[in-house]
Amino acid sequence: METVEQNTLENNIGKTHNVSGSLAVIDALLSEDITTVFGYPGGAIMPIYDALYDFNDSLNHILVRHEQGAIHAAQGYARVSGKTGVVFATSGPGATNLVTGLADAQIDSTPLVCITGQVFAHLLGTDAFQETDVINITTPITKWNYQVTDANEIPEVLAKAFFIASSGRPGPVLIDITKNAQLQLFDYKGYRQCVHVRSYRAEPIVRNEYIEQAAKLINEAKKPFVIFGQGVILGNAEKEFLAFIEKAGLPTAWTIMGMSAIPTNHPLGVGMLGMHGNYGPNYLTNECDVLIAVGMRFDDRVTGRLDKYAKQAKVVHLDIDPAEIDKNVATTVAVWGNCKETLPLLTALVEEKTHTEWFKEFDIKKEKETTQLITKELNPTEGELTMGEVLNVLNELTNGEAVIVTDVGQHQMVACRYAKQTKSRSNITSGGLGTMGFALPAAIGAKFGAPEREVIAIMGDGGAQMNIQELGTIMQFKPNVKILILNNSFLGMVRQWQELFHKKRYSFTDIQSPNFVTLASAYNIAGKQISKREELKASLKEMLDHPESYLLEVAVLHEDNVFPMVPQGKGVAEIVLSKEEI
Amino acid sequence: MKQEHTLTVYSENQVGLLNKIAIIFSRRKINLESFNSSPSEIEKIYRFTIVVKETEEVVRNLVRQIEKIVDVFKVFNNTNDEIIWQQIALYKVPTSIIMKDAKVERLLRQFGANVVVIRNDYTVFEATGQDDEINNLLKELDKYGLIEFVRSSRIAIIKSSEGVHKQVLDMQKNDPRKSPINNEYLNSKSKIFQM
The missing domain is CATH 3.30.70.1150 (ACT-like. Chain A, domain 2)
Structure with a gap:
C-alpha cells in the first residue's frame, strides 16, 4: 500500500509510545478530517468509546437509539455532504443491526466507514457473548471489509478503509476490531493517508477512441436521449454534465438517484425515469435512436422489461464501474471512467444542436401527463388532500432549496415526481434497496452534514413507525429536522399493488398509527395534525418557520394510487396513466 | 451456449478471500465445476483457477464482479481451447x-x-x-x-499469457493511471479475453 506522509501526530493525540489501538482509531478519524460520528456503545467497543471521551471537542458523536439509525444517519450525512459517513457499533447485535444500512449504502454507492467492536481475538469462533461472524455476514454488502486483531494494523487498515470507501465508485467499508486490539498498547508511527492499494483500481483509464466513437454517435443522432444517475453527483460532475447536455441540446431525464444533479426545472430536463417516473421519458426511451446513459446502472425499476427496452437505440454508457457495462443493457460504446473526466472530453467533440422537433415529442407527452394526471394531483379542489398537492405547496414555500429526505413507498414516488429542486444533493432516498425507516435517521444525518440547509423528512405512516425511536436522537442532539408524515392509514404502495394485481385483497396493509403529534411531544418535539385543504399552506409554513424540529402529520386520500406506472413485467413504452389502462 | 470457462484469478493472499470470490457465484445460483487455489509465479500473490459452465455473457459479468473485489488484481477468462x-x-x-x-x-x-x-x-x-x-x-x-x-480441481496455464506477470506487477505501481488499459473487450477478442 502506498501512502502519503502526514504529520498529524502532535496535533491529534500528542504521543507515540504506548498508544492504544483505540487512540489510533481516533487519530485516524481526526487525520481524515472526520468531524461527526454516529454510533451506539456496547461491551466490545468500549475502549474506543473511552478514547473518544477525551475528544469531545473535535469529534461530534451522535448517540442514536438503534444502530440502524446510526448507519442511515451516516448515509444521509454522506449523501448530502459528499464526505464519508462514520459509524461506531458494538459486536454481535450492534453489528448485525448495521446490515440493512450496509446493504442500502452498497446498492446506492454511499461512502461509509463502519467500525465495529469484536470479542477478544482468542474468543473468536467460540460463540462468546455478543460474538457474531460480522465479516462473513457483511461480505456481500460491503465494498471491502477487514477484521483487525492486532493494534499495529489499525493505522494502515483504517487509511485503506477511508480510501476504498470514498474512491472510485464509493461504497461502505466495515472494519471489525477485536477488543484486545483496541486495548493493546503499541508504538505508533503516525497516520498516513492511503492513496493507492495495489490490487484495486479505483477508476478505469479513459480512452479517447471510445470518446470519439461516442461523440460520433451523438453527432449523427436524430433523436438522442440522455439518462443519468447518481454518478453525476458522486463524481461532482454537475457542471460538466450541464455543459455537455447544453452544448449538444440533449433531452435529459434522471433516475431517482440522479435527481437534483440538474435543477428539476432545467429546460433540457424532461423528467424522471422509472416505474413511477414521467410519461414522456419512459415512453420515448423506446423511440430514441441513441441512448446516452451517464453514471447510472439500468436498474430494473428504470428499464422495465429488458427485452422491450430501447431495442431500437444505440447505447452509449458512461460509467466508472466496469462491472456495470453490459450488465443489463448491451452497450454500443462504453466510455469507462469518472464522468467528471469523460464528460468534458465528450463535450469538446459534440456539435452544438437544438433538436427542436425531437423535444416537441416530449412536450406532447408532457402535455398528456399534465392534463390527465398532474393537474388533478397537484391542484385538486375537492375531496381529501392528495400527496401531490402537499408537495406542490411545499415547493412554493421552500422554492426548491430544501433537502428532501424520503422514505419508501407512495409518498417517495410522489415526492420525487413533484419536488422542485434547485441544488445538487437535495434528494436523499433509499433508491436501490427500498428501505422503509430510512428517512427519519437519514434526515438527522443530512442535517449534520449540511447544517445550513433546510432538511425535510417526508414519510408515510408505515415507514414513520419503522425507525421512530430516532425521535429520541432529535430530542437529545437537536438537529433542526422537519418531519412531514403523509398519512393514508395504509401501507400505500403495497395496497396499490394489491388493488391492481391482487384483486383488492388488502392483506395486512391496513396499518394503524399512534397519535404522532402526542408521540412527538413526548420527545419535546412540536407538532400538528391536519386534514383540511385550507389548513395546508399555513401549517407547512408553520412547520418550516419553527426554529426547531417539528412534526406535521397530514391526513391524505385513503386509497390513492401513484401513476403513471410501468407495470412489472411490461416495457417502458407500456407505461399507463391510470388503472383503467392496466 | 453454455460451455466450460476457466477463470484465472490473481489476488492478494488474504483470509476470507475465497469466500468473497465464492459468493459471487452462489449469489447467482451458479455451481462451480472446480475451484483451485495455489501460489502464483509472483511472490505473495495467489492464483485461483475456477471452472464454470455458463454462457459467455454470464461469465463476462462474473469476471467483472470478481475483478471488482478490492483484493483481486486481475481475472482472465478462457475457453478450453485457450488453455x-x-x-x-x-x-x-x-x-x-x-x-x-x-x-x-x-x-x-x-x-x-x-x-x-x-x-x-x-x-x-x-x-x-x-x-x-x-x-x-x-x-x-x-x-x-x-x-x-x-x-483434484483443474489447474490451467493460459496459452498466450506472456503478459500476465507484467500486467499484475504493473498494478503495484504507485500511479495507477499509468497502468495498462482494461477495456480491451470492445476490440475483437484478440489473443485472450480479458477485461
Whole structure:
C-alpha cells in the first residue's frame, strides 16, 4: 500500500509510545478530517468509546437509539455532504443491526466507514457473548471489509478503509476490531493517508477512441436521449454534465438517484425515469435512436422489461464501474471512467444542436401527463388532500432549496415526481434497496452534514413507525429536522399493488398509527395534525418557520394510487396513466 | 451456449478471500465445476483457477464482479481451447484383485497412470489428464473393486499469457493511471479475453 506522509501526530493525540489501538482509531478519524460520528456503545467497543471521551471537542458523536439509525444517519450525512459517513457499533447485535444500512449504502454507492467492536481475538469462533461472524455476514454488502486483531494494523487498515470507501465508485467499508486490539498498547508511527492499494483500481483509464466513437454517435443522432444517475453527483460532475447536455441540446431525464444533479426545472430536463417516473421519458426511451446513459446502472425499476427496452437505440454508457457495462443493457460504446473526466472530453467533440422537433415529442407527452394526471394531483379542489398537492405547496414555500429526505413507498414516488429542486444533493432516498425507516435517521444525518440547509423528512405512516425511536436522537442532539408524515392509514404502495394485481385483497396493509403529534411531544418535539385543504399552506409554513424540529402529520386520500406506472413485467413504452389502462 | 470457462484469478493472499470470490457465484445460483487455489509465479500473490459452465455473457459479468473485489488484481477468462489444463486423480484398489485379474503394466501404459503405493492390502494409482482420461481409468478400475477415488480441481496455464506477470506487477505501481488499459473487450477478442 502506498501512502502519503502526514504529520498529524502532535496535533491529534500528542504521543507515540504506548498508544492504544483505540487512540489510533481516533487519530485516524481526526487525520481524515472526520468531524461527526454516529454510533451506539456496547461491551466490545468500549475502549474506543473511552478514547473518544477525551475528544469531545473535535469529534461530534451522535448517540442514536438503534444502530440502524446510526448507519442511515451516516448515509444521509454522506449523501448530502459528499464526505464519508462514520459509524461506531458494538459486536454481535450492534453489528448485525448495521446490515440493512450496509446493504442500502452498497446498492446506492454511499461512502461509509463502519467500525465495529469484536470479542477478544482468542474468543473468536467460540460463540462468546455478543460474538457474531460480522465479516462473513457483511461480505456481500460491503465494498471491502477487514477484521483487525492486532493494534499495529489499525493505522494502515483504517487509511485503506477511508480510501476504498470514498474512491472510485464509493461504497461502505466495515472494519471489525477485536477488543484486545483496541486495548493493546503499541508504538505508533503516525497516520498516513492511503492513496493507492495495489490490487484495486479505483477508476478505469479513459480512452479517447471510445470518446470519439461516442461523440460520433451523438453527432449523427436524430433523436438522442440522455439518462443519468447518481454518478453525476458522486463524481461532482454537475457542471460538466450541464455543459455537455447544453452544448449538444440533449433531452435529459434522471433516475431517482440522479435527481437534483440538474435543477428539476432545467429546460433540457424532461423528467424522471422509472416505474413511477414521467410519461414522456419512459415512453420515448423506446423511440430514441441513441441512448446516452451517464453514471447510472439500468436498474430494473428504470428499464422495465429488458427485452422491450430501447431495442431500437444505440447505447452509449458512461460509467466508472466496469462491472456495470453490459450488465443489463448491451452497450454500443462504453466510455469507462469518472464522468467528471469523460464528460468534458465528450463535450469538446459534440456539435452544438437544438433538436427542436425531437423535444416537441416530449412536450406532447408532457402535455398528456399534465392534463390527465398532474393537474388533478397537484391542484385538486375537492375531496381529501392528495400527496401531490402537499408537495406542490411545499415547493412554493421552500422554492426548491430544501433537502428532501424520503422514505419508501407512495409518498417517495410522489415526492420525487413533484419536488422542485434547485441544488445538487437535495434528494436523499433509499433508491436501490427500498428501505422503509430510512428517512427519519437519514434526515438527522443530512442535517449534520449540511447544517445550513433546510432538511425535510417526508414519510408515510408505515415507514414513520419503522425507525421512530430516532425521535429520541432529535430530542437529545437537536438537529433542526422537519418531519412531514403523509398519512393514508395504509401501507400505500403495497395496497396499490394489491388493488391492481391482487384483486383488492388488502392483506395486512391496513396499518394503524399512534397519535404522532402526542408521540412527538413526548420527545419535546412540536407538532400538528391536519386534514383540511385550507389548513395546508399555513401549517407547512408553520412547520418550516419553527426554529426547531417539528412534526406535521397530514391526513391524505385513503386509497390513492401513484401513476403513471410501468407495470412489472411490461416495457417502458407500456407505461399507463391510470388503472383503467392496466 | 453454455460451455466450460476457466477463470484465472490473481489476488492478494488474504483470509476470507475465497469466500468473497465464492459468493459471487452462489449469489447467482451458479455451481462451480472446480475451484483451485495455489501460489502464483509472483511472490505473495495467489492464483485461483475456477471452472464454470455458463454462457459467455454470464461469465463476462462474473469476471467483472470478481475483478471488482478490492483484493483481486486481475481475472482472465478462457475457453478450453485457450488453455493447457490438467487434473490429477488418485485411485485405491485392492492389491489382491488387481494383481490377479488385471494386466497392470498394460493399464499403466494405456492410461498414462503411475503407481504411487503398493501394499499388501491396497495399491494406489495416480493419473494426470483431462476428464476423459481420468474417467476412463475410473471405469476400468471400477471392475477391480475400487475402494476410493479422488480427483483434484483443474489447474490451467493460459496459452498466450506472456503478459500476465507484467500486467499484475504493473498494478503495484504507485500511479495507477499509468497502468495498462482494461477495456480491451470492445476490440475483437484478440489473443485472450480479458477485461
